[in-house]
Amino acid sequence: MSTDIWAWVHDAHRQLAEAGHHRLAEAIYELPGHANEGRNDQLDAVFPEAVAAARALDLPWVEVYLRHWRMQNLLNKRHQGEQALPEAVDLLEFAHREQTASCPQSVCVVQDFAICHARVDGPGFVPERLAVLSETLDRIEPARACFDCLSREYSDALEDDGRPADALSHLDTAATRMRAAGQRLSLHFHHSRAGTLHLLGRDEEVLSLLDTAERAERARGAELNESDRRWGAMLRSRALARLGRTQEALALLPSADEAEQHPDLRPAWVATIEILHAAGAHENTAELGAALTGWVGYLDSTGSHRPCVDLLLAAGRLALARGARTVALTLAATGERKLTQLRRTDGVAEQVAGLRAAAEALPEPELPVPPGELLALLAARTEPGAPEADADLIAAARSRHGGDRAEATDLALRLAGLLGALGHTRAAADLLWERLDQDPGHQELTGLLGAVLIDAGDGDGVRRLADRLMATSPADAHWTRARWAAAESRWAEVGEHCAALLAEEPTRINTRRLAAAAATELGDHPRAQRLYEEILLHALPAEGTPPEQQHRTVQESDLWHLVTAATANRDWPAVRAAGARIGIEFDEPEGPVDEEWQLVTVRAARTNGASVDLPAVRTGPATARLLPVLGDDLDLNHGDVVVFAPALLERPPGEDAPQQVRERWRPVFQLLTLLDPAGYTTWWIDGAWPGDKKWAAFRQELSEAGYAVWAYSSDEYAVTDPKDADEMLPGIYAAVGVPPTARTAEADATLQRLTKRWKHPLAWLDLAKAAGVDIARHEETVERYGL
Secondary structure, three states: OOOOHHHHHHHHHHHHHHOOOHHHHHHHHHHHHHHHHOOHHHHHHHHHHHHHHHHHOOOHHHHHHHHHHHHHHHHHHOOOOOOOHHHHHHHHHHHOOOOOOOOOOHHHHHHHHHHHHHHHHOHHHHHHHHHHHHHHHHOOOOOOHHHHHHHHHHHHHHHHOOOHHHHHHHHHHHHHHHHHOOOOOOHHHHHHHHHHHHHOOOHHHHHHHHHHHHHHHHHOOOOOOHHHHHHHHHHHHHHHHHOOOHHHHHHHOOOHHHHHHOHHHHHHHHHHHHHHHHOOOOOOOHHHHHHHHHHHHHHHHHOOHHHHHHHHHHHHHHHHHHOOHHHHHHHHHHHHHHHOOOOOOOOHHHHHHHHHHHHHHOOOOOOOOOHHHHHHHHHOOOOOOOHHHHHHHHHHHHHHOOOOHHHHHHHHHHHHHHHHHOOOHHHHHHHHHHHHHHOOOOHHHHHHHHHHHHHHOOHHHHHHHHHHHHOOOHHHHHHHHHHHHHHOOOHHHHHHHHHHHHHHOOOOOHHHHHHHHHHHHOOOHHHHHHHHHHHHHHOEOOOOOOHHHHHHEOOHHHHHHHHHHHHHOOOHHHHHHHHHHHOOOOOOOOOOOOOOOOEEEEEEEOOOOOEEEEEEEEOOOOEEEEOOOOOOOOOOOOOOEEEEOOOOOOOOOOOOOOHHHHHHOOOEEEEEEEEEOOOOEEEEEEEEOOOHHHHHHHHHHHHHOOOEEEEOOOOOOEEEEOOEEEEEEEEEEEEEEEOOOOOHHHHHHHHHHHHOOOOOOEEOHHHHHHHOOOOHHHHHHHHHHOO
16 A cells, blocks of 8 residues: 555545535645644534544545544544544444545554553553554555654554563664655654653753754755644653753753643653752642643543553652652552553552552641631631641641541542542542531532532433432522533533422522523523623522622622623613623713724634634624625624624733733623624636735725725635746735625626736636626636636
């Protein structure tokens, strides 16, 4: 098999575009970028429609390609394991059917299969990984890019088997074969080899290898992308840390935020932190522990069992070094549970047992007061305590208290709250369940348990709790189910449960807030407005209401949401009344609000679900008029007035940001609904750039005639010079918005009049066809300029 993958991709894209399947054609180009860069939301938006289109068109090769890139994202960027295993197995089978076996991407599916099993239990699945990789490597040429990828996977399997020397030998043999076949080694290959050298303790060679590989990339004119730079810094930092060059390591170490954002960094990042901490060069804080615990919980939830155990052991070692007894014991308990999900436990089982033994050997703290008085003492402090130390104190109090039920419940609640704050949501839930059996019906206990279960994504636990509550407290059962439905964006169910709860307890405020949010998500703005107005009626007065009841007073956010809902309903008196309570001053005392405030950005969804940011002019507290001329992948267009949600989606830059950044910043809001469509129709123009002066005049005259134009091409866009096919001219690709008052024939005539004296003609083939005019000139322009 020697088909070039990217040549096939380009051919497939061209054929689909020529056949009119533009969305699928674009998805073929977009998906790898979304997958590799971790743009998960955009990938999730594009993938379902694309794979459905490939199936409908009976294009199994395209389906293999799309599913492979999604798997790359699920495995490498989201670190899914058992969660992705059924799809990995099914895709391998599908990619090796008769109609797909020759697809160039079918080989890559073998990599997906190997990575997925490594996520579940790399050492446990070594035989299967080596077998499938060996069979595939034997039947593909070293000149193929896939040979590079699969060789790295084979090396990873040998490392998981505790054979790093064999892994290095395999990589070096593969490199020799690839070079002999004329194949350039990828930077990823060098990164993999650097990792193997690190396992062998050859960190000076790691640094030399990375320098040489990156110089070679730049020498051939390839700039390192952000991911390459990030990984190069990570691998250098780890090597430098073990060489004792801690300051250099710290300078290169990616930030904790970067490790949070990029899960693939986390194993190397945590290993480096351990080295630096042992050298006294990095703090070992409770905040670090909470971050690691969150990552452990994420891997636990995705079924990435082996990486989860490896990470929790590192987190446990750091917890022991901090003296955090309760946290270390909790991690040990998690490790013991995870061992039951591994195929191969030799070595790691001993480490988990060692973690428990070391945690139990840490001394319990001495209580400064009797157990029953501890919570009052902690509450009376003027300075907040350290959460891990507080957890140890409360755990000690629980083991020594006298058996009073209320006292035991209060201690359990406080300890569960601390565990949840430290990232141990599952342990917090287990503690609360245990206590609920001893103190059934305790409202604060059930409330916190519900919150913890929802935070942990434990749907079975939520349903179990709600079923239990329904017999004794139906209102609390409905509230638990409503919050869980909201966490899963099941907005109709949210409304149903909130309605049932309000029938039981009509004065609830937070219930109305949640019900109104659900109604807004469902586009039921009249119901949302009614609920926000009911909040104003049932709310407590701000003055005199104790702090613990302040959530029952009117919040400014309630008024903003009321403004938004009333705007969507065109209830302008309500908009003005709520706006006045916020302090908004309107230009006019009555009537629709249509003013000119500031430039903003409205975030909308394309028809395939992917998000797009649209420049707009804010015309009121919750409205904006869109500026761009838009294509058929959006149900919006130039001049449309839309309603947006009041909350800022992005924070404004801080005072320390460069002045240019602060001046260019625009508030970003989420689109809610279309209020007033302007009725513009979009037609595309394409051709050679006429020059700044002519283009400015063109835009001005179109605007005066009621049209709009929006350029989409960048400065790099170029078209063929008809006088010399080897030369290129600067190009322009733009959308023209035709107002509803103009017919297509008038639009065609307007464009003809405004561009007839230009040196190079523009083409607007689709508009000419719709106008019923001669299209020969446009076809000729498309041909001559390579449009």
